[in-house]
Amino acid sequence: MEWKKFFRGVFILFLILLFVSGTSSEAYEKRDGKKIFVYGERQPAPNIDPSQHYDWSTRMLQQALYDALLKYVGNPPKLIPWLAKSWKKSADGKKWTFELVRNAKFHNGDPVTAHAVKWSFERTLALKKGPAWMLMDFLDKDGIKVIDDYTIEFNLKSPYAAFEMALPWWYVMNPKVVMANAKGDDYGQEWMKSNSAGSGPFRQKRWEHGVLYELEAVEDYWRGWENPKHINGFIYKIIRESSSLRMALEKGEVDGVSGLSSEDFDAVAKHPQIYVTNDPGWTTFGLKMNTQKGYTKDINIRKAICYAFDYPSLIKIYNGNAILEDSPFPKGMKGYIPCPNVYRQDMKKAKEYLAKAGYPNGGFELEYVYVQGLEEERLIGLVLLDNLAKLGIKLKMVPLVWPNMVARGSKIETSPDLMAVFTTPIMDDPDVVAIQYHKVSWGKYYGSHFYQNEKVWEMIEKARFAVDWPTRQKLYEQIQIQIMEDAPEVFGMLYNRRWAFRKHVKGFHFSPVRFTSEIDIYPLYIED
Structure with a gap:
């Protein structure tokens, strides 16, 4: 009798487990019949003001809340x-x-x-933050004219070939809403960090910094919806660790993720209710070195590090889903050339440059800062640690959350010796990559190397203002070669962009000008 009870209990437990696993394919949340897409990621969005800040997590929310004059779609963009x-x-x-x-x-x-377009551009230019750097050399407020309620004119101080390509980053805000929440002369900056004043396909709902950000669809969105099954809401959920992200996806607690380790991507691809995308992109990975302070101020030490690094390990860490960089510009971008002076591991040369710096036996310690919870960056740090140990150099590995990394990299005094950074060109023009090596990028995360070469700066400026492509092309060739020679960073790899989704998620489209883990949620829909 006891055995019968036992087996009956086991059978009931089996049915419960079967029910749970069987229903997990419908992982999305439902509220009053509405479908909510849940996206799990590691990086928070501390400031969503389009005039103040952008990175991939911020932009993902901004493009849902706001509209711009133009938009990038597709691959090629x-x-x-x-x-x-x-x-x-x-x-x-x-x-x-x-x-x-x-x-x-x-x-x-x-x-x-x-009038709203004019005000929005004037605000971004006045604050000199966020995307302001893209146009501030060519446009000032006096050059923006309202012709009538629905016609606007931009008069540039000089021609800029990439002008229209920058416009998808300049979102239009409601001046009435922003200024109603301004404090003194702050242009509404404090309020706009956590609030929005847009016209986009989604509006804000719950907003818990560092925990989750929730949006709800604007059902009467002025542009309409591409699919009647479009998502009715979106929850951006912060999950710090790759293993936790994978578990949440497999259990159906989230519908999509990007921040998985290579091993976890390969594992979830075998799950019957999950699919993984894999697209070669323009996102580059490098180790930015502080060229203005500490040991890495010495070009010989920087070159020693570049020659000591085991580059093929990057391909192994990403399970073959990457290619090595051979230029500061990503392969495939207009103006790219493979540099003749690219670095590859050569311990003999590494020791020679270390000796030139006056440290033939090393004897010092460097700091490597990387994103907390990003397993690949931790593994890259371990490779670097092993490589530098052979030169007698110690490596201190410091994991930080992304906002703290950005803060560290904003000043020469606090920027670490080496910082792991992914960068994605935001438009199909070489200026957007070259400008990372100009002084105007000092203080930005992509300028955390504080690279200084006035000859390069001058060439970057000439290329920006040149009208004809042959002139620009020649300048960009010289720029790439000289930057590589100056070794402001360990130029690592271009890695494939991957996302994992539950199979009911449809409408995802990859574009190489989108940031690291950024997706456009407007075209997404859920199919039962």
Whole structure:
């Protein structure tokens, strides 16, 4: 009798487990029949103000909350009209005129007009933060003119070939809402860190910093929806560790992730209810070295590090889903050339450069800062630790959350000796990569090397203002070779961009100008 009870209990437990596993394929949340897409990621979004800040997590939320004049879609990336329905430029490339759609409205119902566009551009230029660097050398507030409610004109101080390519990063804000929440002359900056004033397909809901960020779909979004099954809401959930992300995806607690280790990506790809995307991209990985302070101020030490590093280990860590960099510019970008002076592991040369620096036997310690919970960056640090040990150099590995890394890299005094950084070109023009090595990028995470070479800076400026491509191309060739020679970072790899989704998630489209783990949630839909 006891055995019968035992087996009956086992059978009931089996049915319960079967039920749980069988229903886990419908992992998305449902509220009153509405489908909520849950995205698990490691990186928080501390500031969503389009005029102040951008990185991949911030931009992912910004593009859902706001609209821009133009938008990038597809692979290769293509510019399409968005708030602007048409545009033209003058023969000299200095005057750009945009005609706006007439049905766009902000979340409070106010129309999106040329006046709002003008105010938004003026605000970003005035604050000199976020995307301001993209256009501030070419545009000032006096060059922005409202022709009528739905026509705006930009008069550049000089031609800029990449002007229209930068516009998807310049979001349009509702001036009435922003200024109603301004404190003194702060232009609404404090309020806008955690609040929005946009016209995008989603509006804010729950907002718990470091925990989750929730959006709800604007059902009467002015542009409409591509699919009637579009997601009705979006939850961006912070999960720090790769193993925890994988478990959440497998259990159906989240519908999509990006921050998995290579091993975890390969593992979840075998799950019957999960699919993994894999696209070669333009995202590069490098170890930015502080060129202004400490041991890495010495170019000989930087070159010793570059020659000591085991580059093929990067490919192994990413299970073959990467290629090695051979230029500061990503392969495939306009203007890219393979540099003749690329670094590869050569311990003999590494020791020679270390001796030139006056440290033939090493005898010092360097600090390596990487993203807490990002297993690949930890493994890369262990490779570097082993490589440098052969030179008598110790390595202190310091994991930090991304906002703290950005803060550390914002000043020469606090920027670490080596910082693990992924960068993604935000447009298909070499200026966006070259500018990372100009002084205007000092203080940004991608400029945490504080690279200084006035000859290179001058060439970057000439290339920005040049009208014809042959002139620009020649300059960019010289820029790439000289930057490689100066070794401001260990140029690592271009890695494939991968995401893992539950199979009911549809509508994902990859574009190489999107940041590391950023996805466009507007076209997503859920299919039962």
